[in-house]
Amino acid sequence: MSADFWAGYVSGAAGILIGNPLDLVKTRLQAGSGASTSDISSAQFSPQAFRGHFDRAGTLVRGATAPIIGYGALNAILFVTYNRTLEFLGDTPTVPNNLFKVWCAGATGGLASFVVSTPTELVKCRAQVSIDNTNSWKIAKDVWKREGIRGLYYGGGITCVRDAVGYGFYFWSYEWCKQTLSSPTDTDGQSAMKVLLCGGLAGVATWASIFPLDVVKTRVQTQLLHPALRVEGERGSLLQPEQGANSSPPRNRLSTFEIAKHAYQSEGSRVFVRGLGICSVRAFVVNAVQWAVYEWMMRLLRQP
Template sequence: MMDFVAGCLGGAAGVLVGHPFDTVKVRLQVQNVHKPLYKGTFHCFQSIIRQESIFGLYKGIGSPMMGLTFINAIVFGVQGNTMRLLGRDTPTNQFLAGAAAGTIQCVICCPMELAKTRMQMQGTGEKKKSTLKVYKNSLDCLARIYQREGVRGVNRGMVTTLIRETPAFGVYFLVYDVLTRSLGCEPDDSYMIPKLMFAGGMSGIASWLSTYPVDVIKSRLQADGVGGKFQYSGIMDCTRKSLEKEGWRVFTRGLTSTLLRAFPVNAATFATVTLFLMYVRREEAPKDCEADPQHHAALQQQAQPTSM
């Protein structure tokens, strides 16, 4: 139960820190290459704040916040149970357990990110006063999509989400396991928290780099049809058209803001989760916690990459 609560708190901290970067990433990924609104990451930040105020950077945050509890519960539950089934705490098993968790949580992640993307694209490039709001909030967004397109519409981008999340979570847990072992993260280490923050931040960067091109396609498919007109018939059609119009660099659009976001998001998640669990364990059984030989394995399950 405490792992569940800690995961929710850590995930919430990660979303609050990283959502502005995610908004910029999505705007850059889906903007028209022939008539770009933004020159780059920092110009995008400046434009959103100038045209839509600081709150423009937090458009669509309701969706990831709503899905946070369910996603964290699924990830921690599946990852922990898979590790127990596999029997040994090895880097390979950490990858497999993370991949399993990434696959299962897509059921919540895909609709959540669809609503987030649609909300982030609402009012793009318009002055705040003249912006026409199609969706009131994330729930209204999903409800309207369901009315128009049914279950298939709500799950738009599910295949690309699966292709992205499965290996991304595997890479995340693998890199985290390797880094925490290399850095020697132990409960009695006075530098444990900075080490966990560093390991979490670097793991987040590694997981994004491993699947970023797929994320670009996912964003484009989920943003497709916002104006009532669909450009892509599927994953391959989107990939082909994107390559033909913009070249291979299309798969790196928004990467800078994504990597800038990845480190603080995962560092914040690790710090929040770890501090909460340390406090709870100290209150319940401080001596047992410090003497537990499995404590290192427990630390490896205290954080996850936030989404996305």
């Protein structure tokens, strides 16, 4: 396989290993009304909040199995698609000249990664929100058994939109930052530091641009684990919560629009930025490392 495939895979797996503890807190904040988020809704960064989430050593990597495998593959597909699309558009991936083409190539990569990102995100989010220590493999097995492949792609529409928009800005912001800060006189050490900085800033810019979509996506994919939700609208139905991982799914599920509407009506507009602070910290660290690993792997694999 190509160098960018393996560089993307390794960098994606490295990012998950580093960022999973903060991602767990972010997901629980986004998921809302469950008991697991009540202890930190007003104090995201307090020591008590973190202790409440990391109640045992295993919690630090809860939900990480699916992303380590899945996100590595996702990142590989993302970078390969981005590079090939940029070449197809007549630009050079190593030093692109047109930032609009960079955005389009990144959005195309995001669309392609949807194949992996939707089931990975669904399993990860349910594992992180679950209060009964259900692991990723059991969740994936139960979803497949009850609903087949369609169940693993639940919430795929909003995930697809989120990935296309987000990765468009991801590559655009990274290349813009890199071109702005880079200089022909940079030493190897200076270049490495600038890659870390540009990668971190790109991660923050990306999540800031799509965070409301991600909040809704998380709630769509974890709604079976929530307490009952009463929705006003055409259905006017009551969603019954899922009682354990092996229970039958509820009769009705809320659409993406209904989830967003209910969140706004019950918690106000601030719900769509809940967890953005800790997500930004995670995004900076994870994406700084990811870009540094990717650039290093590309240089290593391209050596004769």
